[in-house]
Amino acid sequence: MTFSLLGRCARTGWIGAAGATSDLAVGARIQHVAPGIGAVLTQHRTDPRLGPRGLALLRGGCAAAETVAALVASTPHAEWRQVAALDAAGGTAHHHGARVKPARAAAHGRDCVAIGNILASEAVPEAMVRAFEADPGAPLGDRLLAALAAGEAAGGEHGPVLSAVLEVWGDQDFALADLRVDRASGPIAELAGLWRDWAPKIDEFVLRVLDPDRARGGAAGSLSLPGAAA
Template sequence: MTFSLLIRCPRTGAFGAAVTTSSPAVGARVPWTAAGQGAVLTQARTDMRLGPRGLALLASGCTAEEAVAALVATSPHRQWRQVAVLDAAGRTAHWTGPSIRGVLASAEGPGCVAIGNILSNDRVPRAMLDAALAAAEEPLAERLLRALEAGEAAGGEGVPLVSAALRVQGPHVFPDVDLRVDFSPRPLAALRETWEAYAPMAELYLARALEAASG
């Protein structure tokens, strides 16, 4: 009952992650990113340990494919997990356990991967990827939002969404953007409203973090 996306920006090297679901506070569980290393999604019967573990594998030099293989091999309940990994070179890999029920789907493109479980149909991840790729000139956060909106328009989960999150990881130890809607009857609309309020200030907040006298 979750659909999500990872993107690497080829211009900046930043990583983006976005996710939405019909349970609360998805942003605290599913997306994980690390500067210069890559990003991980862990969902279905979510094991939050797979996020940091996947990032550690990338930091050790694993490719996305190698990281997913290692996560699957070392997870005792792998049959219930769904994961995706994006590495620093833009390579992607994913795994969906055979015990996960409902409509399951995934899609990969250049520097991006989308996954979903318990979906209304198997077109949702491809719709997300198509929207993200069509908006290649937009800021990464905007591309992530459009992908979530396209996934919902393509059918989403078929049950009401209640939480959503997006993250953009630049070159610093902290994310450039980390926005969450934890419980709302319209989480994607609320996330877009939050982004549109935050976007004009994003560069200033970053500048102040790096140089307090800025602005």
């Protein structure tokens, strides 16, 4: 009952995740991202412990495929898990356990991977990948949201979507965007609205961390970050 995507901007090296589900607070459970390292998704009968474990493997030099293989080998309930990984070079991998409920599917593209379970159609992840790849020069947050909207338009999951998440990491050791709609009747559209309001403020928020004397305290700062907003 979840569809999600990990994506990387080849131009900036930024990494992010987006996902949606018919349950509460998807952003508290599925995505795990480390700047310059990679990202992991863990869903279906979600085991959030697999996320930090996967990031540790990526940090230690494992590629995405090696990371997913190690996670599957190390968990006693791999048949219930749906996992994906993206490494810093753009490599991707996924795992569907035998007991992950259909329709289940995955799709891999340039610098991205999408997975889903209890989907209305196996075409959902492929639609997400196509949307993410459509405009490689666009801000990463825009591309991730485009993928999420495309997944919903392709059928999404069997039930109404209730929560959604968008997470973007750049060069810093804190997230540039960690936006969540934990319960709403139209969470993907609401998330897109949050991003439209948030994206112009990213430079200012980063400036408050790195150089607070220069921060204006308003909607935008003078620091220009590649890939933040068009």
